Amino acid sequence: xKTKFTFLIALMSILSFSAAQSQTAEKTKKGFSFGAVPAIxxxxxxxxxxxxxxxxxxxxxxxxxxxxxxxxYVEWSHTTKGSDMKQIKYDSEYLIPGIRLTADxxxxxxxxxxxxxxxxxxxMFNPALVTVGDPNYVSRMFYRMDxxxxxxxxxxxxxxxxxxxRWFAGAAHYNLKLDSVNIDRLNQGKEGDKVLxxxxxxxxxxxxxxxxxxxxxxGGGVTFLSAGIVADTRDNEPNPNRGIWTExxxxxxxxxxxxxxxxxxxVLTHRQYFTLFPDRLTFxxxxxxxxxxxxxxxxxxxxFTYSTYDNREGLGGSKTLRGIxxxxxxxxxxALGNFELRWKFAKFTVAKQNIYLALSPFVDAAxxxxxxxxxxxxxIPAQFFGQKDGLHIxxxxxxxxxxxxxxxxxxxxxLAANKNDGKSGLYIGxxxxx
Numbered sequence: 411x412k413t414k415f416t417f418l419i420a421l422m423s424i425l426s427f428s429a430a431q432s433q434t435a436e437k438t439k440k441g442f443s444f445g446a447v448p449a450i451x452x453x454x455x456x457x458x459x460x461x462x463x464x465x466x467x468x469x470x471x472x473x474x475x476x477x478x479x480x481x482x483y484v485e486w487s488h489t490t491k492g493s494d495m496k497q498i499k500y501d502s503e504y505l506i507p508g509i510r511l512t513a514d515x516x517x518x519x520x521x522x523x524x525x526x527x528x529x530x531x532x533x534m535f536n537p538a539l540v541t542v543g544d545p546n547y548v549s550r551m552f553y554r555m556d557x558x559x560x561x562x563x564x565x566x567x568x569x570x571x572x573x574x575x576r577w578f579a580g581a582a583h584y585n586l587k588l589d590s591v592n593i594d595r596l597n598q599g600k601e602g603d604k605v606l607x608x609x610x611x612x613x614x615x616x617x618x619x620x621x622x623x624x625x626x627x628x629g630g631g632v633t634f635l636s637a638g639i640v641a642d643t644r645d646n647e648p649n650p651n652r653g654i655w656t657e658x659x660x661x662x663x664x665x666x667x668x669x670x671x672x673x674x675x676x677v678l679t680h681r682q683y684f685t686l687f688p689d690r691l692t693f694x695x696x697x698x699x700x701x702x703x704x705x706x707x708x709x710x711x712x713x714f715t716y717s718t719y720d721n722r723e724g725l726g727g728s729k730t731l732r733g734i735x736x737x738x739x740x741x742x743x744x745a746l747g748n749f750e751l752r753w754k755f756a757k758f759t760v761a762k763q764n765i766y767l768a769l770s771p772f773v774d775a776a777x778x779x780x781x782x783x784x785x786x787x788x789x790i791p792a793q794f795f796g797q798k799d800g801l802h803i804x805x806x807x808x809x810x811x812x813x814x815x816x817x818x819x820x821x822x823x824x825l826a827a828n829k830n831d832g833k834s835g836l837y838i839g840x841x842x843x844x
Contacts, residue, residue: 461487701743733824743780
């Protein structure tokens with residue numbers, strides 16, 4: 411933890427010094443621009459992660475800056491142990507006149523994806539089981555599983571009342587393949603206490619005990635349609651200073667689209683931004699409710715959150731509950747709140763590029779509103795049952811580095827308020843949370 415805080419403080423000091431040396435007025439951007447950063451990480455079980463991500467923008471003649479005409483996001487990363495991510499995303503209001511198109515294709519392979527059971531605190535998290543040297547140690551992979559996910563998605567938005575009120579329609583297909591962690595592969599090149607024992611993790615035990623139904627144990631395909639309405643008065647999409655962004659959406663995976671487990675989900679999200687000091691200090695919050703309202707959702711779709719802009723993993727981790735373990739809060743319905751201050755403490759230009767630095771203290775909170783219960787006999791086995799679920803809280807701060815207001819590198823550090831949600835998390839990625 412001390413090392414992580416030292417890293418953030420040093421980064422802020424260096425950037426603040428650079429800002430003090432180069433204060434100039436922001437310039438309107440025209441034509442083509444892009445930002446790129448390397449994707450680098452290391453995990454003793456997954457190996458060295460390497461790759462890159464880039465965002466390309468076309469600002470046209472500059473009259474709509476900081477809005478853009480076209481955006482293309484590309485990411486590729488790989489680890490020496492075989493985990494892999496490939497993604498391409500396109501966003502434009504100009505390809506189809508009068509219609510905003512957001513489309514992406516994503517292929518992700520995870521050899522050790524987080525899985526902590528269902529219904530939040532109902533499934534106990536015991537850190538001793540994954541702590542080498544503890545008398546109760548089982549395996550560092552006890553709360554992990556293997557997953558391959560292919561996602562194809564296309565969303566469309568059109569104007570009802572200018573940009574402020576829009577209709578939304580979309581379609582998406584997920585194809586998930588799930589299995590136990592491949593221990594033999596992860597053990598390649600390991601010796602001594604670094605060797606992982608070949609034992610059942612919580613996923614394997616849930617399958618054997620029937621908590622995860624046999625016909626869903628190894629995943630499947632899901633195709634759904636979505637429709638909704640969006641109210642949007644933000645002054646700037648990447649980092650608004652004022653306005654609201656509210657949406658109501660229904661997603662349905664009907665049987666006629668070859669879904670083995672048809673279901674319908676309701677999603678309500680309200681985001682609001684308040685200017686406390688013009689162009690310097692903003693208070694932002696997001697309230698999100700998501701729940702199935704019909705049918706029975708397959709368990710492997712529970713950990714996705716949806717919006718008109720993107721579909722993401724949740725709850726827990728960099729995009730929902732910072733500081734809390736990824737996928738810790740999983741149920742059929744949830745309520746989520748994110749609250750943060752955004753202080754642009756420095757603005758400057760470098761090589762004709764507009765740059766600002768922002769500091770963002772935050773609090774994130776969520777709770778299960780509808781527990782996962784696929785049948786009348788469903789229950790968490792006694793040996794895994796923890797306690798009644800409650801509020802899951804994470805808190806911390808982030809620093810953001812923005813290039814031309816649209817390409818934003820984010821570094822967030824969060825702490826979990828409850829030890830049953832983990833300890834902390836450091837996240838380096840793109841964009842503000844919302």
